[in-house]
Amino acid sequence: MEADEETPPPGREPDGHGSGDYGRTFGEVYDDWYPPGFADGDAAVAALADLGGDGEALELGVGTGRIAIPLARRGLRVHGVDSSPEMLRRLRGKPGGDLVRAVLADMADCDLGHRFTLVYSVFNSLFCLPDQARQAACLAVAARHLAPGGRLVVEHQMPAGVSPGVSVRHFHTGADRFRFSVVDCDPVTQVMERRTVAVTDGDAVSYRSVIRYVWPGELDLMAAAAGLVPLARTADWKGSPMSPDSPCCVSVYGHRAPGARAGAR
Ligand SMILES: C[S@@+](CC[C@H](N)C(=O)[O-])C[C@H]1O[C@@H](n2cnc3c(N)ncnc32)[C@H](O)[C@@H]1O
Structure with a gap:
């Protein structure tokens, strides 16, 4: 479904973090923490x-339009x-923001009535969806929006090194500031709660x-x-x-040929 600008789409996570809440938490700092070239943005x-x-x-999961x-x-x-709404407001307010047609909608449940040669999800946006069912629904949305011969690209961090329980990681340091995250990981649900200070x-x-990570398989x-x-x-x-210690994974998909079995290319 699509929603108007004032109404965040439904789909609250069990802990009360609604999917529309991302910008309320990170909107103000997002472009400072993740500027355009961050995480190989130019190569992306x-x-x-x-x-x-x-x-x-x-x-x-277009966010503030970094890509x-x-x-x-x-x-x-x-x-x-x-x-x-907050992330889209920031996108629209940026130079070049008017070049992107931004739509307030749930990426696991929307129909733009249009097909695209390229559908993409980068920088762990898929992980924002709280469980496997929502993530699978998002891939179904992506597939429905792909034009014949089109490509879906999904980029995410490899969850390598995930260990059950609490750990401290993700250090970023600058001249007069730094930040780090305390991560609580449940390897059964693949849910990670992160508190960044x-x-x-x-x-x-x-x-x-809160994110739910996935492995490439x-x-x-x-x-x-x-x-x-x-x-x-x-x-x-x-x-x-890819190698066993790759920190990141970029996967490209296309439609299965009509009549082909699942698993066949
Ligand atoms: C990690 S940010 C990535 C933003 C952007 N892709 C980038 O590379 O900078 C994840 C984005 O996904 C959005 N998001 C989270 N859940 C969503 C959902 N269910 N439907 C659509 N967007 C969602 C968040 O609001 C946020 O803007």
Whole structure:
């Protein structure tokens, strides 16, 4: 479903973190913590532009347009779905924000009535969905929005190193500020609760987020259930092969050929 600007879509996580709440928690700091080039953003834009060609692209979980705006500047018509009014408000307020057609909607339950040559989800947006059913529903949404011959790209961190219980990680340091996260991981549900503490000039602010991580194999199964087949998998946007310690995973899918069995390419 799509929603109007004032009404966050339904779909609250069990702990009360609604899917539309992301921007309320992170909107103010998002572009500061994750500027355009962060996490190989430039290479991501280049790779997505190649895959999108001269067609139209749809980003699921577009956020403040970190990837969508530079992609649109390359000439692609880019649409973006997000459930957070705050993130979309920030996108629209940025230079180039008007190049992206931003839609307030739940990426696990929406129909834009249009098909795209490229559908993509980057920077762990899929992990924002609270359980496997919602993540599988999101892949089904992606498949339904793919034009014949189109490509779905999903980028996420490898959950390598996840250990049950609480650990401290993700250190970012700057001149007069730093931040780190205390992560509580349940390997059965694959749910991670993260409390990030950001310290600036001695003042500390804490941010809570909950993600559900997936492994590439589970992603392939969810894609297969949506009628998609894996076409490529790399460890980054430059095409490096996956290895056991790859921190990141970029997967490319296309529609299964009509009549082909699930699992066949
Ligand atoms: C980690 S941010 C990534 C934003 C952007 N893709 C980027 O690379 O900077 C995840 C985004 O997914 C959005 N999101 C979370 N749950 C969603 C849902 N159910 N439907 C649509 N967007 C959602 C959040 O509001 C947030 O903007």
